[in-house]
Amino acid sequence: MSKLKQMSIFAHIVEQGSVSAAAEKLELSKSVVSQHLKILEQELGASLLKRTTRRQTLTSMGERFYLSCKDINVIADSAWDMAKAELEEPQGRIRITAPNALMDLLVAPVVADLMKQYPKLKPELISDDQHLDFMEHDIDLAVRVGTSRDSNLKQKRLGEFKDVLCGVESMRSRELESIPYIANSWQGKQVSHHFTSQTDQNFIYQQQASCTTNSFHSCLALIKSGVGIGVIPDFYLSQLSNEVIDIMPSFQLPTNTVYALNPFASNTPIAIKLCVQALEEKLKQNFV
Known part of the structure; x- marks a missing residue:
């Protein structure tokens, strides 16, 4: 490094024409610059x-x-200029993962707005209802429900939403325990939900899943087809135009908290910061 x-x-x-001028340019003392030159000549012999x-x-x-040495400064100056330009205008690749429901109605619209503001930004979006490993999948930002136990990740609370137990209209007239349950794979096959009424009555619903899927969209399609019931985020339910309904409107499930996680220990890239800020704002406007 010293070399x-x-x-x-x-x-x-060489470029400034003297040791004194170089010292002034570099904001170093003349003696320090002279010493570096002396050591360099000694090491070269x-x-x-x-x-x-x-x-x-x-x-x-x-x-x-000198022909080789000048390239060092050219490369260094170019690298600094590139870094400063990126601080002024976010650019380059940003790899984001989120569950399907959050990707559809939260992450993708936010990223679309950022792309309009910053055309040099190159997002890569990964919809997955499973938690992907940051290192293995080269993730820059993850939007998840709940926190992570990984202390190496920066975590920021974005907002909240609630799941709703949903089905087609005809499900309301049936006994709840007799209706097949459609589960996302992260729920497991033995499903348990803790409901609370507006009058603080508690009700625990337990059911063996009749069908499991690793995709929110598959789960939703099955619920819409009328073969069973399952949970859908409240913000997503509002977009479905009564295709499916809340079959227990007098009861609510616990609140889910949404977090943004990134693996940057310090100096989080500006693109990540802007994306997190925009996600938080959208959640405040539309979800909470």
């Missing part, structure tokens, strides 16, 4: 500059060495 620094300083000395009190010229070795 790269010394090479960079040498290139600045060759003089790079011929200096008098009024001028400096490159030795033949110095001329050849």
Whole structure:
């Protein structure tokens, strides 16, 4: 690392025309710059500059060495410019995962708005009702229900919603225990729901799943077909135009809390920050 620094300083000395001018450019003392040059020449075993009190010229070795050293500064400047540009305008790939229901009505609309504001942003969206491993799937941001036990992840609460036990209209007239239950695979095959009424009456519903699926959309399609009942987020139910209904309108399920998780220990990328802020705002407007 010190060699790269010394090479960079040498290139600045050549380009600025003197040790003093390079020191001023780099905001270092003249003695520090001179010392770096001295060490560099000692390690190379060759003089790079011929200096008098009024001028400096490159030795033949110095001329050849400078051609390589100047590229270090060009590359460094280019990298800094790129990083600063990204801070001013989010750009590049951002890989986001969320459950299907949240992806459809929360994440995808938010990302669409961000793409309109920042055309250089290149989102990759992964809808999956299972929790994907951040490292294995190269995830930048996950939107999930509930927190994670992984202390390496940054977690921010975004908002809340409630699940609703739903079915087609004809399900209301049937005994609840006699109706087949359609479960998403994350629920398991033995389903249990704790309902509370507006008068604080508690009711625990337990049922063996008649069908399981690893996709929210498959679960919803089965419920809409009338073969069984299952839970649907309240924000999604409002979009279904009475295709399915709340079959227990006098009772409510517990609140679900939505979190944004990312694996960045510090200096979270601006694209992630903007996305989380927009998700939080949309949840406040439409979900809570």
